[in-house]
Amino acid sequence: MLNIMVEHETARVPVAVMKLVGELDASTYQDxxxxxxxxVEQGTGHILLDLGExxxxxxxxxxxxxxxxMMLRGETPPxxxxxxxxxxxxxxxxxxxxxxxxxxNPLVQVDRVLDRTGLKRxxxxxxxxxxxxxxx
Amino acid sequence: xxxxxATVNELANVRQFIRQQAEQAGADPGAVxxxxxxxDELVTNAIVHGYRGRRxxxxxxxxxxGSSLIVRLRDQAPPFDPTLLPAPDTDAPLSQRPxxxxxxxxxxxxxxxxxxxxxxxxxxxxxxxxxxDQQGGAAC
Numbered sequence: 001m002l003n004i005m006v007e008h009e010t011a012r013v014p015v016a017v018m019k020l021v022g023e024l025d026a027s028t029y030q031d032x033x034x035x036x037x038x039x040v041e042q043g044t045g046h047i048l049l050d051l052g053e054x055x056x057x058x059x060x061x062x063x064x065x066x067x068x069x070m071m072l073r074g075e076t077p078p079x080x081x082x083x084x085x086x087x088x089x090x091x092x093x094x095x096x097x098x099x100x101x102x103x104x105n106p107l108v109q110v111d112r113v114l115d116r117t118g119l120k121r122x123x124x125x126x127x128x129x130x131x132x133x134x135x136x
Numbered sequence: 137x138x139x140x141x142a143t144v145n146e147l148a149n150v151r152q153f154i155r156q157q158a159e160q161a162g163a164d165p166g167a168v169x170x171x172x173x174x175x176d177e178l179v180t181n182a183i184v185h186g187y188r189g190r191r192x193x194x195x196x197x198x199x200x201x202g203s204s205l206i207v208r209l210r211d212q213a214p215p216f217d218p219t220l221l222p223a224p225d226t227d228a229p230l231s232q233r234p235x236x237x238x239x240x241x242x243x244x245x246x247x248x249x250x251x252x253x254x255x256x257x258x259x260x261x262x263x264x265x266x267x268x269d270q271q272g273g274a275a276c
Contacts, residue, residue, distance in 0.1 A: 001148065023151075026180045027144040056151065058176050059239040109169050116245060117238060 002028035004035045009048075011133040017104075018068075019050040024061035032064040033077060040071045045100060046136050047072060050129070052105035057113050065101070065119065072100035098122050104132050142183045142192040142211070150179050150196060154207065157198035158267075163205050167267035170246040171205060174263055177239030178209055178218070186213030186259070204248075205265045212258035219244075219252045219261075 002022040009015045016039050024032065036047065047068060051057075067077035103125045106114065114120035126132035138153045140146040154175045158168045179194055195210040221237035244250050249264035 023148060025144070025147045025176065026184060027147055056173075056176075058147075058173065058180060059242055060180065062238065109173070113173075113242065116242060 002031060004031060006035070006039065009133055011136050013046050013136050014044070015046045015048050015133055015136050016044045017048045017050055017129075017133075019053065021053040023056040024054055024064065025056065025058040026060040029060040029064040032061075033067045033071075036068040036071055037077075045072060047101050048104055048129075048132050048136075049101060050104045051107065051110050054107065054110055057110040059113070059117070061110075062113065062117055062119055065103075065114075065123070069098045069101045069122070073098075097124055099136075102126060102132050102135060104129060137198075138196045139193050140179075140196070142187040142190070142194055142213075144180065144183055146183075146194075147176060147180060150194075151176050153196065154198065158205060161198065161200045161205055161268060163265070163267045164269070167205075167265055171207065171263070171265050171267070174243040174246040174250075174265075175207055175209070177243045178261055178263070181218060181239050182209065182211045182213055182259070186211055186216060188213075200268055203266050203268045203270060205267055207263040207265075209261045209263070210255065210258060215254055215259060217252040217254070217259075219250055 005019040007017045070077050103123050158171050197208045199206045218240040247263045248266045251262045253260045
């Protein structure tokens with residue numbers, strides 16, 4: 001079960017705060033992609049992903065985060081069947097972090113998945129919402 | 137033992153089952169999330185990449201032996217041995233890592249042993265996590 005809540009904030013740029021509550025796995029990751037796609041279609045260019053109440057994330061969640069990043073860059077999200085190959089496509093712009101998407105308050109299990117798979121280095125991670133918003 | 141239909145909608149039930157079984161077996165509380173994630177990733181793999189939308193079931197059995205928690209996953213999907221996927225070099229740039237197997241990579245890193253056996257009608261994966269202290273304390 002995953003609930004997705006969205007709030008719109010204005011920092012230096014407009015930021016949509018997507019809060020994920022529950023568990024992100026192969027049964028729910030497409031909900032995240034679909035919600036982010038709606039936001040992008042409505043003009044959202046920056047998303048703060050609030051993970052403070054996300055109690056579980058499987059590898060499917062990595063695809064969701066990765067897909068959101070690609071959509072914010074105006075690119076087509078990857079096919080989950082691509083495995084690591086999908087993540088390779090984040091790299092053409094070099095090793096810099098993804099500026100359009102930042103993470104807030106990941107719990108230990110989620111943070112570990114991001115870290116173990118090497119995805120964490122592409123996203124700024126913050127523990128304070130205001131600091132995170134100010135970083136956009 | 138738990139039998140579930142091969143659908144991702146059962147994953148939350150699978151995680152709950154493994155969590156309860158691991159706790160009842162006396163697994164170190166710190167290791168339970170590792171076991172839960174490893175099983176979730178491998179069951180997801182069987183459902184998404186093994187059955188590929190076809191009807192079927194996944195069977196999950198939990199046992200203990202000494203300090204080991206043992207989880208066996210059985211399915212009737214086409215033969216596939218995920219343990220043959222090359223282990224990625226996590227120090228290498230992402231672009232130099234092998235394709236596929238992200239869930240399997242996670243599962244291998246979270247368990248002490250992952251072995252595959254082809255059965256008469258499908259696949260069997262055995263996960264072992266050394267996480268039970270027979271003296272009453274934590275072993276891992």
